[in-house]
Amino acid sequence: MRPRSLKAREARLAFLMLFPTFFVVVLIVIFPVVADFWIAFKNIKLGDLRPPRAVVVERIKARPKAPGDRMVVAYRVENRSPNPIAETRFSDRIPPGLTPLELPPECRMQGGALSCRLAGPKPGTRKEIVLVFRAEAAYFESGRPNPRASRPEVETRAPNPILAKPFTLENFARVFRDPDFVPMLKVTLAYTVFGTGLSILLGLFAAQLLAVRFAGRNLFRGLFLFPYVAPVIAVAFVWVFLLDPFAGTVNALLLQYGLVSGPIPFLSQRVWPLELFGLRLELPLALTMVILFEGWRYFPFAFLFILARMQAMPKELFEAAKVDGAGIWATFRYVTLPQLAGILATLFLLRFIWTFNKFDDVFLLTGGAAGTETITIKVYDYAFARADLGQGAALAVVLFLILALFLALYFRYAPRGEV
Amino acid sequence: MGFLLAALTGALAFLLAYGAVSLSAALFLGLETRLIAALPLLAGALFGPLAALAAPRKAALGPYLPFAGAGAMLGAFLPGALGAGPGPGALAGAAGGALLVYGLRELALFPPTRETYERLALRGLRAVGFGVFVFAVAFPFWAMFVASLKPRAEFLANPADLSLPLEVFRAGLLPGLEKLFEGYRAVLFEYRFLRYIANTAFVSGVTTLLTLFFSVLGAYAVARLDFPGRRLMERAVLLTYMFPAIVLAIPLYVVFTLIGLRDTLGGLIVVYLAQTLPVALYMLRSYFETIPRSLEEAGMIDGCSRFEVIWRVTLPLSLPALASVGLYVFMIAWNEFLFAFMFLDTPEIFTLSRGMVALNSQEVPYQYLMAGAVIVTVPIMILFFWFEKYLVGGLTAGGVKG
Known part of the structure; x- marks a missing residue:
């Protein structure tokens, strides 16, 4: 076998083995991002996902009393959706013994089967098709069956609104004109920066606590990972419960110790006035709680990486520092911290991006109320709470572009070989 | 002084x-x-x-x-x-x-x-x-x-009191237990959490198996085979790892609705696969690279095909890594909230996350809600303590997204 073909065969095998991963990722990650851009430029509402359907209602306008009388049947074709219908077809069974006198051009009779096709109707309008029959003796002999007994079968041909709607910049205009836009960016930034910073600081502190060898250290390490591995839905609901102004333990304790005069609605109050050294500060209460949750839930992530890094530090450096007479603080500042700089920077970038992307935590804690509306919450709010997929996608595109900037920074500055 | x-x-x-x-x-x-x-x-x-x-x-x-x-x-x-x-x-x-x-x-x-x-x-x-x-x-x-053990009235009497309500046992052991776990009974049987547990286990289990299968193939290809675009592949993996779920949510909602995949567990599994596969592949690849090539070559010389070598040599040597990856994937799928919340409408196929939201919207007392929270949390905690060593390995190797 020639070596070249061996190499080609190897590459082919590799592609085959990678194909499933590749396929799923393209389908569920790459394609949606492209689709986001597409939807963002169209005025698509949640209701547009259901293709428009014509509704056909059959009514009897005149009934025969004796053979030779007229039977008048009207079909009302209605388009109740805001989107156009190209063509509506319907068919119905007409009882035997009714001979059509007047057939509108849209309809045809064959045997006992009526079939009609018509253009439209336009959105929000209706059309009426009236058929006149003569009732023969046979109709009365068969017991005067009601034509309405058989329901018309309707078939609608309509362009898919998602594909058919024209491109527009309207969604972006509405996103940027929203008076909440700038406050939302500020909240997102505060949440991301402080949440990230807090979780890394706490992680650094926790890692220092467990860096020393002692009995039961592994147990503590396991315990410290709890907030991170537990399902978000469970821990978020526990926080909501603990911080509840009426049935919550935290408020009950604060009252019992006489630290507050009334219960504090931690997750539903926007600002908390704070008197500090004669200065009046306005603490964004709900946002602070959400940031605390972020710090609490994600410190284990930083903790784990910092601890692993610390355990890999060479002992000689610490011994040398001791010989040189460095104190505890000096050792930490000049020996430990410089060695952690790489992992801290990586952790910061990584956690920054993930916190920026975070949806679940804030959504479950406050639902975005009381000044905690981050950009991801707003995307959900536009797209699903207000049923405006187009505007949601437009904001998602904005989010994506900001993220792309962060990612570019990440790949530019992330130290190689970490994480 | x-x-x-x-x-x-x-x-x-x-x-x-x-x-x-x-x-x-x-x-x-x-x-x-x-x-x-x-x-x-x-x-x-x-x-x-x-x-x-x-x-x-x-x-x-x-x-x-x-x-x-x-x-x-x-x-x-x-x-x-x-x-x-x-x-x-x-x-x-x-x-x-x-x-x-x-x-x-x-x-x-x-x-x-x-x-x-x-x-x-x-x-x-x-x-x-x-x-x-x-x-x-x-x-x-x-x-x-x-x-999760205290009825509303008892709790409201003193919300600061989080002691175990052991006084229920004054009525005897069995009636005491019955009263103690009333919240669990209600949630499991009346609010159908038993069903949700089965659904969640099914989704997480299938996701784990499929992810392991595909990522072993992919990771082996990246670690052992030579092909153009290998480096690019690694970058792409890292990239997907940082994508915000909410950006994917709108188009996936649209497409899945149009093709009828939205309100199904299969649709959920596909999404979870996409979220876990790249990282699983990345983690496994790092591990495969630590296995000496000579072992596999020996297997090849003994007449094994490429896939036999993977099955008989590489995989048995990578059991710890497989355990890490498997646990990591299972945990992600079990804990996932956003897509379960957005995609599932039919109570028969709710996962636990979705079931919790439904429970919360029914204005049940906190006792029931917390019983639900315990039910969601306990399986993950058991797994965590059982396999802590592997899970910590997995967390550090891949840096679980969260």
Whole structure:
């Protein structure tokens, strides 16, 4: 076998083995991002996902009393959706013994089967098709069956609104004109920066606590990972419960110790006035709680990486520092911290991006109320709470572009070989 | 100077001990405690200099006992500080005494050097840090558990009381248990969580198996085979890892609705696959690269095909990595909220996350909600403790997205 073909065969095998991963990722990650851009430029509402359907209602306008009388049947074709219908077809069974006198051009009779096709109707309008029959003796002999007994079968041909709607910049205009836009960016930034910073600081502190060898250290390490591995839905609901102004333990304790005069609605109050050294500060209460949750839930992530890094530090450096007479603080500042700089920077970038992307935590804690509306919450709010997929996608595109900037920074500055 | 430092240490140690005991008594025993800070501060300030004189030069258990004992005596006669009986008082005093000795042992106090200050500060930080971290991490889980056992009326009587409601056993063991786990019964049977557990286990299990299967293939290809675009592949993996789920949510919602995949467990599994596959592949690839090629080559020479080598040589050697990846994937799928919440409408196929949201929107008492939370959490915790070693390995290798 020639070596070249061996190499080609190897590459082919590799592609085959990678194909499933590749396929799923393209389908569920790459394609949606492209689709986001597409939807963002169209005025698509949640209701547009259901293709428009014509509704056909059959009514009897005149009934025969004796053979030779007229039977008048009207079909009302209605388009109740805001989107156009190209063509509506319907068919119905007409009882035997009714001979059509007047057939509108849209309809045809064959045997006992009526079939009609018509253009439209336009959105929000209706059309009426009236058929006149003569009732023969046979109709009365068969017991005067009601034509309405058989329901018309309707078939609608309509362009898919998602594909058919024209491109527009309207969604972006509405996103940027929203008076909440700038406050939302500020909240997102505060949440991301402080949440990230807090979780890394706490992680650094926790890692220092467990860096020393002692009995039961592994147990503590396991315990410290709890907030991170537990399902978000469970821990978020526990926080909501603990911080509840009426049935919550935290408020009950604060009252019992006489630290507050009334219960504090931690997750539903926007600002908390704070008197500090004669200065009046306005603490964004709900946002602070959400940031605390972020710090609490994600410190284990930083903790784990910092601890692993610390355990890999060479002992000689610490011994040398001791010989040189460095104190505890000096050792930490000049020996430990410089060695952690790489992992801290990586952790910061990584956690920054993930916190920026975070949806679940804030959504479950406050639902975005009381000044905690981050950009991801707003995307959900536009797209699903207000049923405006187009505007949601437009904001998602904005989010994506900001993220792309962060990612570019990440790949530019992330130290190689970490994480 | 040394005495002053010792007095300060004593005051802080006693305050800390009293605070901790007061809080614990309020939370875990349901006692209505207070904390009058002046009393422990004073007691500690008096004890400090005494301890400084007797402080051991070597690490030994000896001096802890007299000080803890003396502290306990003091605490028992000073119940006013907690406003709750001599028992907690004695405990607080004993803890204060022991903490004081821990703070001062092996320190040069006469005169104090810079090292003395630093070590004292460090010990203070460690004591406070441990207390705060253990409390902050464990308390919400404790609260979740206890709240799942208490009916609304009992709970509202004193929301600060998170002691185990053991008084239900006065009626006997079985009726007691029945009353205790009433919330679980309601949630499992009336609110159909039994069904949701099965659904979640199914989704997580299938996701784990499929991810493992595909990622083993992919990781092997990246680690062992030579093909153009290998480096690019790695970058792409990292990239997908940082994509916001909410950006994918709108188009996936649209497309899945149009093709009828939205309200199905299959649709959910496909999304979870996409979220876990890249990272699983990345983690496994790193591990495969640590396995010596020569082992596989030996297998090839013995006449195994490429896939036989993977099955008989590579995989048995990678069991720890497979366990890590498998656990990681299972955890992601089990805990996932956003897509389950957005995609599922039919109660028959709810996962636990979705079921919890449904439960929450029905205005059930907190008891039921917390029982649900415990049900969601416990399987993950069991897995976590069982396989902690592997999971920690997986977390650090891949850096679980969260």
